[in-house]
Amino acid sequence: MQRDPEDEVVDAVMSASRALLAVVARSLAAVDEDVTLPQYRALVVLAQHGPRRPVDLAEALAVTPSTATRMCDRLVARELAVRERVAEDRREVRVLLSDRGRDLVDEVTRRRRTELAGLLGALSAAQRSSVVQALRTFADAAGEVPEPDWAVVV
Template identity: 65%
Template sequence: MTDEIDDVVDAVMTASRAMLSVVARSLAAAGEPSGGSAGEVTLPQYRALVVLAQHGTRRPADLATALAVSASTATRMCDRLVGRGLVERARTGDDRREVALVLSPAGRALVDEVTRLRRAEMHRLLATLPAAERVAVRDALRRFADAAGEVGETDWAVAPLGTEGGAR
């Protein structure tokens, strides 16, 4: 049983490197609408943008939890994203100390462009597989994503800006 699981782990690790390469290439190829280069956005920063796209407005502490980083790391990351115009800070309620983070229109445009580029490359790669293998890959990856607690692609890609909780 352990050898079987190790073999699957090896296959998933290899596939995850391939998928990470697709993300990195897509991020590098996407241009920020503000005229900058998406290459200036790191993969961890991009992940923060994706979390905000998936879940809508977040408190910095909630974003830190979702990214599995310290609160200070999330704050520094958001400072950079705010500086690039990709994330906005908003005061919540009457407590001026409480801040919420929301994806800006420029941040949404970047996530949408990177997603478009990723989908195009994934389409090209998957088109090389026979139809039956594509179905098997789809089913296995859906179960894997469910086990990891990931939101389905079509569920988060349409989450409106600034929503509490986003689409689920």
């Protein structure tokens, strides 16, 4: 029985996403065992897009505003993020990366890049080219900011 091509694509992405998540988890654990993956994702969103209102961060993370607010509380308590009042409207609060938060994102990114380079080094040049094209298309479809536009380049 022949498999549905859409199922094959989904299966391949599911397998790759598990491998990529494992790289992220290892890289994060090596830097800070107390930061959860959802908290790290919030830090990455702040690194990519700059200061955000908690409600906007909630939307970007696909969580409820109360969940994002609690996450921001934890990140601020750990000094990975700071809250600031908007000058034009003192009632409005935005969350942004602290220097410590930026350092964490940068170090995890460096570790991820190193591990991924090792994994990709096992592929032929043609295979790497195919991976680049497919993953750029996938990232664009997901609305991700291109890596050179925000991350540390080692």
